[in-house]
Amino acid sequence: xxxxxxxYYFNGRGKMESIRWxxxxxxxxxxxxxxxxxxxxxxxxxxxxxAILNYIAGKYNLYGKDLKExxxxxxxxxxxxxxMGFLLSFPFLSAEDKVKQCAFVxxxxxxxxxxxxxxxxxxxxxxxxxxxxxxxxxxxxxxxILMLEEKKSDALSGFPLLQAFKxxxxxxxxxxKFLAPGSKRKPISDDKYVETVRRVLRMYYxxxxx
Amino acid sequence: xSGKPRLTYVNGRGRMESIRWxxxxxxxxFEExxxxxxxxxxxxxxxxxxxxxxxxxxxxxxxxxxxxxAILSYIAGKYNLYGKDLKExxxxxxxxxxxxxxxxxxxxxxxxxxxxxxxxxATIAEKATERYFPVFxxxxxxxxxxxxxxxxxxxxxxxxxxxxxxxxxxxxxxLSGFPQLQAFKxxxxxxxxxxKFLQPGSPRxxxxxxxxxxxxxxxxxxx
Numbered sequence: 001x002x003x004x005x006x007x008y009y010f011n012g013r014g015k016m017e018s019i020r021w022x023x024x025x026x027x028x029x030x031x032x033x034x035x036x037x038x039x040x041x042x043x044x045x046x047x048x049x050x051a052i053l054n055y056i057a058g059k060y061n062l063y064g065k066d067l068k069e070x071x072x073x074x075x076x077x078x079x080x081x082x083x084m085g086f087l088l089s090f091p092f093l094s095a096e097d098k099v100k101q102c103a104f105v106x107x108x109x110x111x112x113x114x115x116x117x118x119x120x121x122x123x124x125x126x127x128x129x130x131x132x133x134x135x136x137x138x139x140x141x142x143x144x145i146l147m148l149e150e151k152k153s154d155a156l157s158g159f160p161l162l163q164a165f166k167x168x169x170x171x172x173x174x175x176x177k178f179l180a181p182g183s184k185r186k187p188i189s190d191d192k193y194v195e196t197v198r199r200v201l202r203m204y205y206x207x208x209x210x
Numbered sequence: 211x212s213g214k215p216r217l218t219y220v221n222g223r224g225r226m227e228s229i230r231w232x233x234x235x236x237x238x239x240f241e242e243x244x245x246x247x248x249x250x251x252x253x254x255x256x257x258x259x260x261x262x263x264x265x266x267x268x269x270x271x272x273x274x275x276x277x278x279x280a281i282l283s284y285i286a287g288k289y290n291l292y293g294k295d296l297k298e299x300x301x302x303x304x305x306x307x308x309x310x311x312x313x314x315x316x317x318x319x320x321x322x323x324x325x326x327x328x329x330x331x332a333t334i335a336e337k338a339t340e341r342y343f344p345v346f347x348x349x350x351x352x353x354x355x356x357x358x359x360x361x362x363x364x365x366x367x368x369x370x371x372x373x374x375x376x377x378x379x380x381x382x383x384x385l386s387g388f389p390q391l392q393a394f395k396x397x398x399x400x401x402x403x404x405x406k407f408l409q410p411g412s413p414r415x416x417x418x419x420x421x422x423x424x425x426x427x428x429x430x431x432x433x
Contacts, residue, residue: 051303058296071284078277079262
C-alpha cells in the first residue's frame with residue numbers, strides 16, 4: 001500500500017485539478033497514473049470529486065473548527081465550484097463558442113461570485129474567508145481566481161480585497177511551491193488533452209456552451 | 211422567530227426536496243416560504259439574503275445558508291446522519307454524490323422540451339438500472355447490513371430512498387432485478403420519521419407539474 005495518495009486521472013486539469021490544489025496546499029505528495037477522478041488514500045479507493053476533496057480537507061485540518069465553519073466553507077466552495085464548472089467544458093468547445101463562453105464566465109465572475117467573496121472579506125476584515133484561518137475555501141477561491149485571470153487578465157479589477165487575498169494566499173509556502181514551475185499543477189487544457197479525453201471516454205465530441 | 215429552520219423556495223420539489231427529506235428523516239420540523247413572483251426573488255437578492263443570488267435558502271442556527279450540498283452536509287452533521295468518522299463520511303459523500311448525478315436527470319426532466327421527453331425518460335431508466343442502482347445493490351449485498359454505511363442510518367440512506375421513489379414514479383418497474391434495494395425500500399418506508407414523511411399532510415411535495423414548471427421559469431427567468 002503506497003503511503004502517498006495515488007491519483008487516477010488524465011494528464012490534465014479537468015475535475016482532478018481542485019484535488020491537486022488541495023493536496024498541494026496541505027503539503028501532501030502524490031503519485032499519479034491512469035484514468036477517471038479516483039484517489040487511493042488511507043486504504044480507500046475514493047471516487048466523486050467532492051467526496052475526495054471533503055476527505056482531504058477534513059484530514060488536513062482545512063475544513064474549519066466546527067459544523068458551522070464547515071457549512072460556510074461548503075457554501076463558499078459551492079460557489080467557486082459552480083464558477084469553475086462553467087469552464088470545465090471550455091476546451092471542448094468550438095472557437096466561436098469559446099468566445100461566447102468566455103464572456104459568459106467573466107460576466108458571472110464579476111457580477112455574482114467575486115462581489116460575494118469581496119463582501120465576505122470586507123465584512124469581517126480578516127485574511128481568510130472562514131474562521132480567521134486558512135481553509136479549503138481559500139484554496140478553492142485562489143484556484144478560481146487564477147483560472148478566471150487566464151481568461152481575462154484584469155478580472156480582479158474592482159475587487160481590491162480579492163487582489164490582496166490573491167497575493168496573500170499565493171505566498172503561502174505550499175501554495176507558492178505549487179504555483180512554481182515543476183509542480184504537479186497542470187497547464188491549461190490543450191488540444192492533446194482534449195483528444196485524449198475524447199478518445200478514452202468516447203464523449204465530449206459535440207459540446208455546447210452553457 | 212420560532213427557532214425552527216426556515217426554507218425559502220418555490221412550492222414544489224426542485225432542489226429543496228432533498229433538504230425536506232433529510233430534515234424530516236431527522237425528525238426536525240421546519241417552516242417554509244414559497245416564492246411566487248420574480249419580484250420576491252429579486253428582493254431577496256437585494257437584501258443580501260442570497261449569497262450567490264440563488265435558491266434554495268435555508269435559515270438555520272443563525273445562518274443564511276445557500277448551496278444544497280452545504281445545507282445538506284450541515285443538517286447531516288448536526289443530526290448525526292454523517293457517519294462516525296472521516297472515513298465513513300467519505301463513503302457517505304461518495305454515495306450521495308453518485309445519487310445526485312441521477313437526481314440531476316430527474317430534476318431537469320420536467321423542463322425538457324416535449325420532443326425530448328421520451329428520450330430523457332429512457333436515459334433516466336437506463337442510468338438507474340445500469341449505472342447507479344447496481345452499485346448500491348452490490349454495497350448492500352456485500353455487507354449484508356440494513357444501511358449503506360456503518361450499520362447505522364445516515365444521509366446516504368435518505369438520499370438513496372428519495373432517488374428510488376423518484377425514479378419509480380417515472381419507471382414503476384425499475385426495482386425489479388434489485389432484490390436488496392426492494393428490501394431496503396421497505397425498511398426505509400417503515401422507519402417512523404420516513405413513514406410520517408410519506409403520508410399525506412407532510413412537507414413532501416408532489417411531482418412537478420406544468421404549474422410548477424411555469425412558476426420556476428417565471429421566477430428564474432428561464433426560457
